Amino acid sequence: MRENPVKRTLAEGGTAFGLMMFELGTVGSPRLADSAGADFVIWDMEHTGWTTETVRQVMAAARLCRTWPLVRVPRAEYHLIATALDAGAMGVMVPMVETREQAQLIVDSTKYPPIGKRGLGAVYPDMTEDGVADWAEASNRETLVWPLIETVTGVENAGEIFATPGIDGVWFGFHDLACSLGAPGRFDTPEFAAAVSHLLDVSKQTGKPLGRLATSVEDGRRLLDQGFRILAAGDIMVLVPALRGFLDGFREAGD
DSSP states (O other), X not given: OOOOHHHHHHHTTOOEEEEEEXXXXXXXHHHHHHHTTOSEEEEEOTTTOOOHHHHHHHHHHHTTSSSEEEEEOSSSOHHHHHHHHHTTOSEEEEOOOOSHHHHHHHHHHHSOTTTOOOOOOOOOGGGSTTOHHHHHHHHHHHOEEEEEEOSHHHHXXXXXXXXXXXXXXXXXXXXXXXXXXXXXXXXXXXXXXXXXXXXHHHHHHHTOOEEEEESSHHHHHHHHHHTOOEEEEEHXXXXXXXXXXXXXXXXXXXX
């Protein structure tokens, strides 16, 4: 298994920038992300309805690219996490994590023994050319593990979630947190600001990066200034303005 540049960059205090795919679930999408210079790509199973078979096809192409491929699974459950990894994902994002116990379940589902409890299934010969033990050790070392904190309870238990051994970084789900606070779509409340501040403080204390989906380049600059160290752009957020710009330009040229 190749070395994970995203993991090393973040461990050294750097930043990582990637894409989150909600619509582009094709085998060509990893090449597009790689050509654009993305450090990582997350294909979302939580909100898209994509099946494991879709993930398997995309990951077969993604593993040939430089960009590091992850999957957001629907929930913190062993069969969802381990299956995504067996389908080829080289990391997972896991939503709605609220406790240390859930964080530990994610690590157990991601790591092979003796670190975790992931079952070792059939793997290709090119993955085990140095032996099964070498493959298991490399997978444990290089696979990215990113839980999502996006509820009031998750924020309250952030210290324990961040500090769980095996967690490489934590993502902040801003839309769901606003809903959890009883103010959907409101990101300007004192409670929301306090939650963000707390997560950033815990991130600094533990040395583990905090990530978030950015809605624009300007939004990304603001988040970096705040202390976020992982940012992703959604494919829909990128495609719609780009397509609109082309079409508006065509219309102007035709006037």
